[in-house]
Amino acid sequence: MTQSTVEGAARAAEAIPSVHRSILVVGGGIAGITAAVEAAEAGYEVYIVEKSPYLGGRVAQLNKYFPKLCPPYCGLEINFQRIRKEPRVRFFTLAEVERLSGRPGRFEATLVLHPRYVNDRCTACGDCVRVCPVDRPNAFNYGMGTTKAIYLPHEMAFPMKYVIDGAACKLTECAKCVGTCGYGAIDLTMQPRTLTLQVGAVVVTTGWKPYDATRIDNLGFGTYPNVITNVMMERLAAPNGPTKGKILRPSDGKPVESAAFIQCAGSRDVNHLGYCSGICCLASLKEATYLREQNPNAKAHIFYIDLRTPGTYDFFARKVLGDPNVSIMKGKVARIVEDPATRRLTVEAEDILSARKTRLTVDLVVLATGMVSSLDGTRLPAGVGLDGDSFVVPDASSDGIFAAGCARSPVDVATATQEGTAAALKAIQAIQGAVRR
Amino acid sequence: MPALVSADLGFKREILGRGAPDLTACYQCGTCSVVCPISTADNPFPRKEMIWVQWGLKERALGNSSIWLCHQCATCTAYCPRDAKPASLMAALRDYSIQHFAVPAFMGRAVSDPRFLPLLFAVPALIFLALLASLGHLGRLPEGPVVFSKFLPIIHIEIVFMAAMTLSGLGALAGGVRYWRAMTLHMGGDGRAPTQALVPTVLGILRHRKFAECRSRPAGTRQTFKEHLHPTHLAVFWGFLGLVATTTSVGIGIYAFGYLTPWPLWHPVKILGNASGVAVVGALLVFGYRRVADAERAGKSTYSDWLFLVVLGSTTLTGFLCQILRLADARGAAYPMYVVHLVFVFVLLVYIPYSKFSHLVYRTTAMLYAASAPPANGAS
Numbered sequence: 060m061t062q063s064t065v066e067g068a069a070r071a072a073e074a075i076p077s078v079h080r081s082i083l084v085v086g087g088g089i090a091g092i093t094a095a096v097e098a099a100e101a102g103y104e105v106y107i108v109e110k111s112p113y114l115g116g117r118v119a120q121l122n123k124y125f126p127k128l129c130p131p132y133c134g135l136e137i138n139f140q141r142i143r144k145e146p147r148v149r150f151f152t153l154a155e156v157e158r159l160s161g162r163p164g165r166f167e168a169t170l171v172l173h174p175r176y177v178n179d180r181c182t183a184c185g186d187c188v189r190v191c192p193v194d195r196p197n198a199f200n201y202g203m204g205t206t207k208a209i210y211l212p213h214e215m216a217f218p219m220k221y222v223i224d225g226a227a228c229k230l231t232e233c234a235k236c237v238g239t240c241g242y243g244a245i246d247l248t249m250q251p252r253t254l255t256l257q258v259g260a261v262v263v264t265t266g267w268k269p270y271d272a273t274r275i276d277n278l279g280f281g282t283y284p285n286v287i288t289n290v291m292m293e294r295l296a297a298p299n300g301p302t303k304g305k306i307l308r309p310s311d312g313k314p315v316e317s318a319a320f321i322q323c324a325g326s327r328d329v330n331h332l333g334y335c336s337g338i339c340c341l342a343s344l345k346e347a348t349y350l351r352e353q354n355p356n357a358k359a360h361i362f363y364i365d366l367r368t369p370g371t372y373d374f375f376a377r378k379v380l381g382d383p384n385v386s387i388m389k390g391k392v393a394r395i396v397e398d399p400a401t402r403r404l405t406v407e408a409e410d411i412l413s414a415r416k417t418r419l420t421v422d423l424v425v426l427a428t429g430m431v432s433s434l435d436g437t438r439l440p441a442g443v444g445l446d447g448d449s450f451v452v453p454d455a456s457s458d459g460i461f462a463a464g465c466a467r468s469p470v471d472v473a474t475a476t477q478e479g480t481a482a483a484l485k486a487i488q489a490i491q492g493a494v495r496r
Numbered sequence: 497m498p499a500l501v502s503a504d505l506g507f508k509r510e511i512l513g514r515g516a517p518d519l520t521a522c523y524q525c526g527t528c529s530v531v532c533p534i535s536t537a538d539n540p541f542p543r544k545e546m547i548w549v550q551w552g553l554k555e556r557a558l559g560n561s562s563i564w565l566c567h568q569c570a571t572c573t574a575y576c577p578r579d580a581k582p583a584s585l586m587a588a589l590r591d592y593s594i595q596h597f598a599v600p601a602f603m604g605r606a607v608s609d610p611r612f613l614p615l616l617f618a619v620p621a622l623i624f625l626a627l628l629a630s631l632g633h634l635g636r637l638p639e640g641p642v643v644f645s646k647f648l649p650i651i652h653i654e655i656v657f658m659a660a661m662t663l664s665g666l667g668a669l670a671g672g673v674r675y676w677r678a679m680t681l682h683m684g685g686d687g688r689a690p691t692q693a694l695v696p697t698v699l700g701i702l703r704h705r706k707f708a709e710c711r712s713r714p715a716g717t718r719q720t721f722k723e724h725l726h727p728t729h730l731a732v733f734w735g736f737l738g739l740v741a742t743t744t745s746v747g748i749g750i751y752a753f754g755y756l757t758p759w760p761l762w763h764p765v766k767i768l769g770n771a772s773g774v775a776v777v778g779a780l781l782v783f784g785y786r787r788v789a790d791a792e793r794a795g796k797s798t799y800s801d802w803l804f805l806v807v808l809g810s811t812t813l814t815g816f817l818c819q820i821l822r823l824a825d826a827r828g829a830a831y832p833m834y835v836v837h838l839v840f841v842f843v844l845l846v847y848i849p850y851s852k853f854s855h856l857v858y859r860t861t862a863m864l865y866a867a868s869a870p871p872a873n874g875a876s
Contacts, residue, residue, distance in 0.1 A: 277531065277575065277716030323525070328577035364525040393530035393575060394715040409526030409540050416529060416537040 078164035078493045079259040080104065082486045085156055086433070088116020089472055090464025091264035092138045093479030098262075098486060099147035106256055107150035108170055112222040113212045114139070114150060116266050117465075120199060120290065122297040122304075122349060124472050125341060125372070130298075132215050134472070139217045152218065157253070159261065159440035163459030164493025168256045168440075174249035176209075176223035176230075181244040183211060183219045187236035195227040197301065200294045201269075203309070204301040209236050209245070214299045223247075259493060260459045260486035263443060263451050264479065267430035267465035270332055275325045278426055279395040284310040285402055286395065286424045288324075289342050296349035306350055308422055310402040315357060317421040318350055319406045321392045322363040324426035334448060336429035336469035340367045343427045344379045351382055360419060361387045362408050388417065395424060430469040459489045503552035507592075511549050514588035515796040522546040522580040528572035533713035534565065534706055539683075539866070541565070542572055542582040549585060558596055559682030563589045564855070564862030569710035570722040570794050583722075584795045591800050594854050597678070599670035607850035610799050620842035624835050627652055642822040642830045645757060650750060653838065660846040668849040672861045679865050693867035701860065704730050721794035724786055732779035732808075738772025739812070758822065770819075773812050780809045804852035811840040 082098050084091045087109030095105040107114070118124055118131045142148045151172055158169040191207035199213050208228035211221050223230075223245075230247045237245045269290045272280035279286045285308050287295070294300040295307070306315045320343035325331035340363065347359035366387065368376035379385055390408035397404050398420075405420045435449035443462075444455025451462035463482035464475035512519065524547055529540035541562035548557040557563070563586055570583040591608070598604025606612040627648065628634045638646040680688075700706065707726040745765045749755040759766050784805055787797045814837035821830035848854055 275716075276718055323577070327523075329579045330575070330577065364523065391525035391527050391530070391577075393527040407530050409529040409543055411524055411526055411543070414540065414544055416535070416540045418537075 078490065079166070079257045080490055081106065081256070081258045082260050082262060082483070082490075083108065083156075083166065083168050083256060083258040084262045084264060086110075086116070086264035086266050086464075086466065087114040087150060087152070088264060088266040088464065088475075089118045089134070089138075090266070090466070090475040090479040090482075091116070091262070092135075092142070093476045094262045094264060094463055094483040094486070095148050095150075096138060096141040096145060097480050097483035099145045100141070101483070101487060103147065103487060103490070105148045106258065107148065108154045108156055108168075109150060109152045110155055111212070112152050112175060112220075113216040113218070114142075114152070115217060117290075118472060119213065119215070120201075120293060120297075122293045122300070123345065125338075125345070125375075126471075126473055128345065135215075135217070151254075153222070156440050159442055161459070162457070162493075163489040164259045164496075166258045166261055166459060168258060168261070170254045170256065172252045172254060174225060174251060175220070176225065176228070176245060176247055176249050177221045178244050178246055179220070180242045181220045181240075182242055183221060184241070185211070185221075186239050186241065187221060187245065190235040190239045192233065192235065193227050193229060195224050200301045201288070201291045203291060203294060259490035260461065261442075262479075262482045262486050263456075263460065263462040263466045264464050264482070265433040265451075265466040267469065268433050268435075270325045270428040270431050272325065272426050272428050274331065275426070277393055277395070278321065278324060279397065279404070279424075280426055283395065283397040283402070283404060283424075284308075285397075285404055285422065286426065288426045288428045289320075289339060289346060290428070292346045292349070292425045293342075296346065296353075306353055306423075308402070313422070314354060315350060315423045316354065317358045318347075318360070318423040318425055319392065319404070319419060319421045320347065320359065320361045320425045320427055321406070322361065322366075322427045323391060324428050326427075326429035327364065332429045332431065332448070334429070334469070335367065337367065337369075338469060338471050339427035339429060341372055341375065341471070343425065344368070344376055344385075346425060347382075347385050348379055351384060357384065359385045360421065361385070362390060362392045362406070363387060364389070364391050390417070430465055432466065434466065459486075459493075461485045461489075501551075501553060504554040505552045507554040507557075508549055508552045511585065511588045511592060514591050515798045516549075516581065516585040516588040518579060518581045519546055519549060519585045520580075521578040522550065522576075522582070523578055525577060527575050527577060528582040531571045531575045531715035532566075533569065533571060533711075533715075534567065534709050535562070536866075539565075542586050545585060545589060546580065546582055549589070555678070556682050557589060558593050559678035561679055561683065561862040561866045562586075563593060564859045565706075565866055566590075567706050567710050567725070568722065568795070569707075569725060570720045571710070571715065571718075573793065573795065574718045574720040575715065581795065587795055587798070587801075590855070590858070591798055591852070593675070593858065594671075594800075594850065594852070597671045597674045597858075598850050599667050599674065603667065603847070603850045607803075607847050608800055613803075616843055616847065617839060620839045620846070621835075623656055623842075624648070624838055627656070628835070637827055637831050642825055642827055643758060644818070644822070644831070644834050647831050647834065648838070650757070654747075657842070657845070660842065664846045664848055668854065668857045671849050671854065672857050675858055675861050676865060679862070683865075688865070688868040690864050690868045693864055697860065697863050697867050700863070704733070706863075721786070721790035724782055728779045728782045728786075731775045732783070735772045735775030735779060736808075738768055739776065742766075742769035742772060761823075770816075773816055776812045777809065777816075780805060780812075784809075800852045807840060807844050807851070808853075811837070811844045814840050 081104035084095045084107045087107045095107050099105045115135045121131050153173040153175055154170050156168055157171045161167050187209045188207050191209050193208035194205040195208055196202045197204045197206045209221055209223045272288050295302055298304040327335050343361050350357045350359050389411045392406045392408045394407040395404055403420050404424050405418050407418050410417045432449040442457035442460050444452045446452050450468050451466045453462055461482040463478035526543045529535055529543040535541045545557055566586045572582040595604040595608045633647055711726045742765055818834050818837050821833055
């Protein structure tokens, strides 16, 4: 489709007032942003609805991402630029879809906009943080460390605005930040608002959340401080993370000399997630390189059932496994014992290839936990059909509702962006179909 | 050198049918071997058993100490990511191996096949009825207070049991030797010294050390539904030993001191016997209830499980009934009940090498083998 025909089609849609030529994108992660800019650049109005106070989703929380191992802002900044330059994209943070109804060309969506308590006058100067008396767990760092109740989600947040955690903040009882702010940017009386949008199609890109590792009762997460998850390892290695990028043991802040990566921690397991998320093997291989790049003596041991590195990712696996300090063993770790004095961890697995039980003592254990659909356990707008694992099934959803990225199934970033683009096209086709009818 | 292995898929089907239909779901992650509180580093189980059975490697699966070292705590089943129920497989393998090593082979079949059940009871019933007929007591009960030896003199019973138990003992010995040889062949066993390992092994059994480890070394907090196993088996084990001690003491009393039965209820041996019987029956009720209540997660019960449970329970209960009927002086019921009791005792003891009771032979053999020396090649 060339530029002129697309614009012509968009004008045609506009000409019929009963068909809305705008698209609602639910979820502002990499898939949603991609779908939004692609559709907008093709001439359609797009609304992004994002639950958290910033765009970028899980990708923003990574240290590096596949396939090229770029830092997340490499890809996100390009997309944020496209959003800034594209007047057809509007986005709402701290927003959720409460109701959705309609058919292709005529959807009505009711949004709830939760209060940010900080308005557009915020310059992100940070004066407010110095007076705030309340601490809260740093959600961006998966609970490692704290922020004040008023905080910037992270250094490169988009939009670059502070936000107040309404559950932690004492609001008008305290209000110290209000007087400190030199720009009048803080309004503690903000209330939730609702907003109704008329759109022609919907793209669901609600993404994923990490599996709750405390439910894996035999691997010690939540009990032993040096047992962490793969997403926490990303934050430990990230320059804007809790340790400024140094991989240190949570128990005592000492550098990690050895780490065990436990694959399928709660995945491919009828007691937890029945499926393979398809990315955790590569994530562990990638995280092994974080450790190796920091410490020439550090050792990484990967325990796996099947090492799944599909397609060209196999070249990456071979490269990482060429490092003599990275070892792999076929056998799932099912028991972890902590030495209470040193806080070191002894992991136990059966080495399937030699049929012997093996124990290994390491500084840090990284659980390669899988991806859970963000829609798991949430109240769902009508018209979105889910499978048993809460992933969106496009065929079971109403006409005009599409899905992309990890809302559909666990995928890597590259696949999420491809699906985002595909969903944008499908949304456009749905609107065009409604015009023709 | 690639070795030629013969796959016996009939064996696999047989094991699937003995309460382990889920084993084909196994994807060989080894979680089971690791969460197992008692499997050792150099001969871990039950992961390798799962693939041996999937592949139909019958001789290897049966010629390993693992199947009898397992005490069925079912932790593996609780943690299995595929719900392949490894504990059920181990139980099925034990069930199969009893039949496999049985000497003579037809006895193995007869005890494991429900169709032969009437025959198993008919043999002792006919023996005792013939004995009664020869004594002229058939249909003519002794007069006066109930004294069982007036009906069936103890010496006659002793002769029947001595003869039957000698055969049974030979069968048990042959089965144990065959199992030992199979382990030597498939696990390697040069320089094994079972005599040195005997005392610690027996002491370990008496103390139920492995059952205790099963309970005290969990991998996590998940319920296995077999938590009752240690105390319950301890009760049935010592209860049974108490009953054996009672019978032996009575025999010694009669033959060495001419102290004829029935002995009064306050007699220490009598108290031991009754207390042991209560322990056995109580423990069996727990076993039976758990088999029904936890069938889904803790493992399916098979014919041989129930046969053993019911025969041991009935033996103890008919023993109690004999005593009660004797004290009640119910002649018409007490004497027939005594014959029924003897039939159950016969079925329980004489068929030991072929019933689930043979675990006392095979498990001891496996524990002795494992304790003798580290296996040379327990690996696949």
